[in-house]
Amino acid sequence: AQSVTQLDSQVPVFEEAPVELRCNYSSSVSVYLFWYVQYPNQGLQLLLKYLSGSTLVESINGFEAEFNKSQTSFHLRKPSVHISDTAEYFCAVSDPTGGGNKLTFGTGTQLKVEL
C-alpha cells in the first residue's frame, strides 16, 4: 500500500518570497510522483510529475520538485511566488506497475500568497 503525507495544511507567504510545500510518501515499490494544483471552483490540474530520469522536475510557471528516494520526499518549491499562485496543492503517488494511473493523494496544502 502507498500513502502520502502533506504535513502543512496551510502555508501563508508574502508575494515574491520563496515557498516550499512538503510531501513525503510511503511505498514498498518504485513510484511515480505528482503535484496537482486546484484553483477555486476548478478541477485538479497537473503541475509536474516524476516518472523516471532526472530527479529534478520543473513546471512551466516556475515551480520545481525534487525526488529524493532516500528521504522518500517530493517537496515542491518556488523561489518567488505570485499572488496568482494562491491555490490548493495536492501531492500524489502511484505504482508504475499497470501504468501508474491509480493515484494516492495527500490531504492537500492551501498556499495563500499575501501582498
Next chain:
Amino acid sequence: GAVVSQHPSWVICKSGTSVKIECRSLDFQATTMFWYRQFPKQSLMLMATSNEGSKATYEQGVEKDKFLINHASLTLSTLTVTSAHPEDSSFYICSARELAGGYNEQFFGPGTRLTVL
C-alpha cells in the same frame, strides 16, 4: 489541457433517494474514467476505475451496488449513488484519460458536492 466537466456541480437530496452524477470529456475520447470522493480536510480517495464498454473496477471497501458506475460511451461516465444516506454526503470528483496502456495524464472534473438530508 483537455477539459472534463461534471454535472451537477452540487446537489441536495433526501435520504433514500438516488442521485446521478455525470462526467464528460469535452474535447477528447476517454478510454478510462476514474471516480474519487473527498471528505472535508481529507485526501481524494479512488472509488473505482471504469473503462468504456466494460464493468467498473471498484476499490476495496467501495460498495458496487451502492455506487453504480456506467461508462457507456467514450465521452460520458455516470456515477449513481443509490438509496443515498447522510454518510454519503461528500465531494465526488471524476477524471478521464485518453489513451490506454502505460501512463497517460488524467484530466479532472471540477467535482460535484452531494448533500444528503
